Amino acid sequence: MLEVIICEDNSVYRNKLKLFIENTILRKNLDLKVTISTGDPQDVINSINKNNITGIYFLDVDLKNSINGIRLGEKIREVDPLGFIIFITTHMEMSYLAFKYKVEAMDYVIKDDADFKERVNSCLLKSYHTYYKNKNSEEYISINSQDRIINIRMDDILFIETASSHKVKVHEENRQVEYYGNLKDIQEKLTPNFYRCHKSYIVNKNKICEIDKKHNKIIMINGEKCYVSFRYKKGLLG
Template sequence: MMKVIICEDNSVHRAKLKQLIENTILREKVDLDIALCVGEPEEVIDYTEKNHITGIYFLDVDLKNNINGIRLGERIREMDPLGFIIFTTTHLEMSYLAFKYKVEAMDYVIKEDYDFKQRVESCLLKAYSTYYKGKLKEGYISIKEDTRIINIKLCDILFIETTEIAHRIRVHEENRQFEFYGNLKNVQEKLTSNFYRCHKSYIVNKDKIEEIDKKNNKIIMINGEECYVSFRYMRGLLL
């Protein structure tokens, strides 16, 4: 899931921008999450240093801090070279500084302009589309659900299983699980060769297997989770 980071020192503007982005995410059903919404640039730097992400950053230019938005963008660009940086400002004349510090901003959105809402939405959706258009060619699959589109990074998947609810699929990643409606056959057609149908109810990522317990027909994944392998599919798993 792609992350959105907001840094705006004015609490009213910060809340307005956050609400606007949340509404866009819900309305457009995109797989985005607001990971951080703060007024202090140091918090953004700390988050970006600790999390290896390609993010969408909305940065106020004038942060009433010794680190202004342009400088913050410069730091972000060092840590997240492929990130999308959008400056929100009342000072368009300061935009030249972004070129000076090689920030490579996606856009400059004037807070008081009549089309502020449309410009923010446009930037958000364009960044999302650009990112996943490239990533879908680099080991992602896109799953459509009623209320959202889920973009799944294949190398993060441990295994996929059916649930007790008919036509409901659960995806296990190392640090999260999520569900959607579908069937294993259709999902398997979108997967790469390292995924193996090991059971009528399971598809496993062979690259994420820690151990195969042949006696109990179990597969232990790298995070300790277990799934089952049927006897008829055991041989194919061991090849």
């Protein structure tokens, strides 16, 4: 999932920006989520170093911190080269620093401009559509979940299970998505690294941490467990 990260030191302004972005996500039915909204650049650095994400970053240039927005953008680029960085600023004269530090910003949005919200909205939508347009159809699947179409990267899937007689649950490392469907139909859309290990489970072999052969359990990289039947165990271990 594409994540939205906000780093703005002014709490009032930060909350307004977060609310506006979340309203746009809701109104446009986008598969996005604001996962970080902070005034401390170290919060962003710690999170992106810990989690493998592609993000849309709204960064205040002047963070009243030893790390300004431009330097934060540089650190983001080191671990998220495909991310989308938008600088929120009152200091356009500092934009040259982005070239110096090779940040490759999508845009510079002036806080006091009358079209501020329109510019933020434009950056959000452009980032979203560019991200999914650049993904090969074999690399993600689109599912209908209630009133939303959700695009899920196959590399993010741990395993898929039958949730009920008419529902399927997709387990990612940081979320679960449930929708009406069946394993047979979704299996036809998946890449070869996915294996039908049980009548109720399909597992991503690249995300397996351990196989408990005695208890027929598969432990995933995040500690979640799914099951392998005796019938399919040999194919998984082979």
